[in-house]
Amino acid sequence: MRCFCVTHYGQPLELIEKDIPQPQGTEVLVRVKAAGLCHSDLHIWEGYYDLGGGKKLMFADRGLKLPLTPSHEISGEVVAAGPDAGPVQIGLVAVVHPWIGCGQCAACRRGEENICVKPQSLGAVRDGGFADYVIVPHPRYLVDLSGLDPVKAAPLACAGVTTYSAIKKFGERIHEGPIVVIGAGGLGLMAIEVLKALGGKGAIVVDVDATKRDAAQQAGALAAIDARAPDAAQQIIQATDGGARAVLDLVGATPTMTLALDSSARGGHVVVVGLMGGDITLSLPVIPMKPLRIEGSYVGTLPELRELVALMRDGKIQPTPVRSRPLDEVNDALIALSQGKVIGRTVLVP
Template sequence: MKSYQVCECGAPLRLCEQDTPVPTGTEVLLQVTAAGICHSDIHFWEGVYDIGGGNVMRLADRGLKLPLTLGHENVGRVVAMGPEATGIAIGDERLVYPWIGCGTCAVCRRGDEQLCLKPQFVGAFRPGGFSDHLMVPHPRYLIDYGDLSPDQAAPLACSGVTAYGALKKFGDLLKSEPIVVIGAGGVGLMALAILQAMEARGAVVVDVDARKRETAMRAGALAVVDGRAGDAAAQIQAIINDRVWAVVDFVGSGSTVKLGTDLLTKGGRLVVVGLFGGEITIPTPYIPMRAMTVQGSYTGSLPELNELIALLRKSPAPYMPVEVRPLESVNESLNDLKEGNVVGRVVLAPI
């Protein structure tokens, strides 16, 4: 089995060869056919999150161990299974749900494994899909993705379910009010497709990159705004007729979160998803006086990914520019994403 592994944080991934594992119990072995590259892979690769004030949170302190095979947006073909694995067959093509928990705590039992305090996430705490094979602990994490191509399906495991989980937090508001989407990267573009599938009012999209704003318009945005414009907030409020009830921030920098809170009308909600890093200061009286809600959203649950697949199977395929590259391009691809040179998603194809 060939895998590209992080052996030193921030250093190029190394090609490693080892025996292909043999599944036991409920385990399922997949031959990887598509592996998306996500911004979270950048954080896992670098080993830190920026928490503002010149400080960082080190992932090694949270249980991340090297060497690590990245890759949590994976599609693969079943090639072997343990004797207790049921409900699947050799040759099945499946999308892998990566946000696996311990499976036994109260959080996992209620279906929110992504919030487990003892995570076993694929591509972080267990080997991921930047490899030609991937071991999954149980068939319940394997999802039939219908008629989508593998490169369309793979990003649903992170950008798709992350966007869906965040949008659900707005509830019925999506039907009655346009929302503001900050960030037109892979997750933001996926959010536009999901809003259309949900028959929502739509979104005004904010991004600092002109290419991404153009892509967002092609993906169905109501309007786009340059986040670096001095009057960005005024532009957005004018488009939405002054009252902004809902903002979802897929960037998560100090400046974007501040923009989100500045935009909110009384009773509005900001959902922060992105992990870019930074810090903000909010006068505490504003929180009750404006009755604002600032809420975090971390990926999505296994039930939500199943809901999303069912929703998208009734709708046209999401508009998501996808560039398929060979697995061997992983280091170049990670750097392209880090430098902001990717529009949409890069998906690695090991075979």
């Protein structure tokens, strides 16, 4: 089978031919129908996260071993199962929950495998979806896609469940006023859909790219603000009638986090999702005096992915715009994403 692998950080993914793996124990073999491309794949490709101040968190220092097949947004068809997998429907088309944990730590026992202390995530630790086949450790990580397009549904495994989980952290605030969403890429467009499905007041979207701002307004954003405008914070404050009560930072860079804090109202809640990198300087008295709530959110849980798929099946969430490309164009797709040329999501099809 074909696998497109990171063999050297910063270099084009390399095509490696491997034998089709045979599932062992509880494992399931899935023939990949679609594999989404995410900004996290860019970080894996580059080999580090930017921690700001010239510091980098290197994947090699975290024990990541190459070669590695990226992509954690995977949908496909079950073609075989190990002897201990239990009753598995061969031919089932499913989206794969890739955020797999050790199963033993406190987070895993709470059902939060996505924040496991020893993660085994597909496409990040174990081989992922830029291949003809992928091994899934257990059939419980398969979410039935009956009636849904596997290409359009593949991004639910990250872009979808990440925004869904983050927005749920705002609780009742989504009903009190508009949520400020920084970033109008695939996650930003999905955030607009999630807010509609949950009955929220809507989204005010902020981005540096005019084309992406237009896409957000076409998707139903209440307003779109240029993040680079000198008065961007004041525009947000005016649009939210005195300051944002809830800000979703889908970029996670120094300028976006600074903008989120500058435009927050007293009692504001900022949820940071993006991993673009950098750092901020924040006067500590401001946190209790304002008071601010700053929270991180990392992807989502298996139950949340099931909830999200159900919402899409019921027609309450529409897929984000997807451009499908043949799997052998993966390097061109990576470059396009790194240059900010992707509207919505790119999905590679074997």
